[in-house]
Amino acid sequence: MKNIFSGKTIIIIGIIIVLIIVAICLFCFKFYDLDRLHPSVKAVFSKIPILKNKVASEQFSEIQEDDKILEEEKERIEDEWLEIEKQKQEIKNKESELLKKQAELEALEQELEVAKGKLETQIKNIKDLAQYYELMEARSAAKILENIEDDFLIQLFQNMKKETVSEILSNLDPQKAASITEKMSGL
Numbered sequence: 001m002k003n004i005f006s007g008k009t010i011i012i013i014g015i016i017i018v019l020i021i022v023a024i025c026l027f028c029f030k031f032y033d034l035d036r037l038h039p040s041v042k043a044v045f046s047k048i049p050i051l052k053n054k055v056a057s058e059q060f061s062e063i064q065e066d067d068k069i070l071e072e073e074k075e076r077i078e079d080e081w082l083e084i085e086k087q088k089q090e091i092k093n094k095e096s097e098l099l100k101k102q103a104e105l106e107a108l109e110q111e112l113e114v115a116k117g118k119l120e121t122q123i124k125n126i127k128d129l130a131q132y133y134e135l136m137e138a139r140s141a142a143k144i145l146e147n148i149e150d151d152f153l154i155q156l157f158q159n160m161k162k163e164t165v166s167e168i169l170s171n172l173d174p175q176k177a178a179s180i181t182e183k184m185s186g187l
Helices: 007-031 039-045 049-135 138-145 150-158 162-171 174-185
Strands: none
Touching: 049 138, 049 150, 049 162, 138 162, 150 174, 162 174
């Protein structure tokens, strides 16, 4: 019995046991999800010829997934970039419209200022004329004012003292005085 368990036999039995254990481990790892393994363990397994293909294929599939995610992200970023460019163009268009409206508004303001200046001048002139007619004798003023338009005459009267207006109205042609009085009442 001593021959059976000689040194060489023990080494051979040990090697067989180790190979059986390794084979069992390899068989188990064939069905084992390598994603759960630590990267350093994966690196060691990738050096073992039998597991090399499995680790490489899983790494390849991970790379493919990463590439797919990157492509999707790239497309999303491109879409967002196009949207940003579109919004930039819309903003430029709105700015252009706003500048155009601002120029129109400034032109209208200038026209309004000119009209306001003319109106102020007309009002000043009417007030000055009203003062001149107030200084005249009522009969003389009435003779001159009989030939003036009713609307202008009303504006003059509105800038005169009530006593002077009543004297001039009494010296005007009765029909003209009645017409002016009716218009001044707003009826």
